[in-house]
Amino acid sequence: MDFGLSQDQQMLRDTVARCLADTCPLDHVRECAEGEASYSEKVQSALSELGITGMMVPEQHGGLGMTLLDAAIVAEQLAYAVAPVPFLASHVLAPIALAQAGNEQQQAEWLPQIASGKAQIAVAIAETIEARDGAGVTCNSGKLDGTALFALDFTGAEAFLVADTAGRMHFVPADAPGLEKIPLTTIDRTRSVGEMRFETVAAEPLANDGGATAARLRDAGRVILAADSLGAGQAMIEKAVDYAGQREQFGRIIGSFQAVKHMCAEMAARHEPCRSLIWYAAHAFDAASDEATLAACHAKSHTGEVYRFVARTSTEVHGGMGFTDLLGLHYWFKRIGFDRQVLGGPEAVRAEAAARQGWTRAA
Known part of the structure; x- marks a missing residue:
């Protein structure tokens, strides 16, 4: 096949x-x-x-x-x-929800x-995966209280989709009374993340489906973040190979040195299998619902490790130039770092997958 x-x-x-x-x-x-x-x-x-x-x-x-x-x-x-x-949030997660x-x-x-393209909707579901001290949103009589961290596509959003502690999603207009919006600075300046503080904020609930929608959004978000890392990793590998083919040291192109060849080959060898893993996880989301969550967990956790290696190794191939703003390599490096941690780092996602399969107890 x-x-x-x-x-x-x-x-x-x-x-x-x-x-x-x-x-x-x-x-x-x-x-x-x-x-x-x-x-x-x-x-x-x-x-x-x-x-x-x-x-x-x-x-x-x-x-x-x-x-x-x-x-x-x-x-x-x-x-x-x-x-x-x-x-991710505005044009993938929000329409799905x-x-x-x-x-x-x-x-x-x-x-x-x-x-x-007239409306941008931010999505906050981080607390359904891992909740920090003081974070979490509760709903009482249609009113939200608490704090939601790491809302995605935050800046400029006209509305927010927020998960409460029970996993139910709620729709909140950006100008809702009692809502405080705080932009958060992350390593990735190409995307926007924020914190929301709720004090008896009126919200429109989505269907009470026992957290099924929030779980669906986690799966979709993890697959898209893995695909994002795939694209960033591809760019970093290509830039490393191009640089190795042009930079001279000791009178030779550095790409002719065996050590540099091995670094580029190792990046490519780890990168290419991720493509089929991500494609299958995305396919399973729509066509094989019984496999979707595990496939998303595998894609997210594996790419988190692979592309950390790719980001580091590509930077090393560039030597001191890799850390400069002139090349801009840091934009891809930071994007991969963001993808690795949002909606669960590799360790947390692997633990979730293990618990789902009955190998460990759920936290």
């Missing part, structure tokens, strides 16, 4: 890659990362024209009704270009806006 991308998916990949090559050069990434604007309106507008903002929105609400594998393909290209645009658990009014009001 051959498992690969369809012709349409290959076209999607190539179209997004060309769009980003035209609109998102490294100098533009640097401007966004070092400036006041968290995101690039130019890149976001170009992606919206391609229909990327509505790819996960059902067709009846103005979207394209595509699959998570399609979204993973786009995520890989966004990471390859380190594109400073909202995607609203389509699965939103009521008719929520779907009719917000899904078309997401599809057109």
Whole structure:
């Protein structure tokens, strides 16, 4: 059995890659990362024209009704270009949550806006995985209290989808009375994360499905983060190989040294199997629900380890230049670091997978 991308998916990949090559050069990434604007309106507008903002929105609400594998393909290209645009929460997780658990009014009001790129919705589900001291949101009589950390696609969001301690999702407008929004600074300046503090904040609950929607979002988010690391890792490997083929030392191209050859070969050998792992996890999300959670855990935990190695090794191949802003290698390095920890680091995700299979007790 051959498992690969369809012709349409290959076209999607190539179209997004060309769009980003035209609109998102490294100098533009640097401007966004070092400036006041968290995101690039130019890149976001170009992606919206391609229909990327509505790819996960059902067709009846103005979207394209595509699959998570399609979204993973786009995520890989966004990471390859380190594109400073909202995607994971606004255009993957939020449409999934609203389509699965939103009521008719929520779907009719917000899904078309997401599809057109007019609305950005942040998602906060970190506490359903690991809760820090003092974090967690409770719901009493339709009112939320507590703190939600690491809301994704935070800056500029018109609304938030928040999980409470029982795993139920709630819809909260950004201007809701009693809501305090605090931007958080992370190592990755190409994406936006924030903290929300709730003090008797009125919220619209999504379906009470026993946490099934939040679990679905965890699976999808982990697969997209793994795909993001795949794209960032591909870029770092290519940059290391290109540099090794140009840099001279002791009168020789450094790529001719056996040690450097081995470093590049080891990166490629660890990187390439991740592609099929991520593709299958994305495929399972839509086509094999009984395997989806474990496949997502495997993809997230394994790529977290592989791309930490790739990020470190690519930087070492570049020598002292690898740490400079001139090359900009740190943008991919930091993106991989962000992907590794968000929605559970490798250790936590492996422990979750082990408990799910009955090998250990759940924490």
